[in-house]
Amino acid sequence: MRSLQVFLLGLIIAGVGMLIARDMWVPKLVDRILADESSEWVPIVATTSASVKSSPPPREGKLVTGVEGIVTIGPTCPVVKIPDDGTCADKPYQTTLVLITNIVGRNGGILIKTDKNGYFSRTLSPGNYTIRAQENGMLPRLEPVTFDVKENQRVSLNLTFDSGIR
16 A cells, blocks of 8 residues: 555656646747748737727737737726726736647647736647637636637737626
């Protein structure tokens, strides 16, 4: 019985070590493989709210083929004032999203964190992807959005979480 406990403890330690190592070298390796110097900006707006929002401004950097976007949350006030004074406008939302694909060998979820301004970006291989909220709780809620990434194109998304405030 004691040897089984020692063996299981060794497996747990090895598994944690592999997770830590993967987080250090896999993202860098994937970014290096997917990095390409040619770029074409193709804005594609996908939003889960009723109104279409403007595309986020492209950021400087090496994002060539992939996705970038802005995440907001709203409504932020229980009663919207007319005329709107801007205090109840949707606000940037810092959260974690899950990116899912059915590309052979790349299935599973990729976590994407937004910054304090709600901005995110990720270099991706061409293919079909779905982005959703990491948390599957009731609120705030984000309807999953499906999009296609083409070679040397960036997809721009505007995602709005429903805060549930009414």
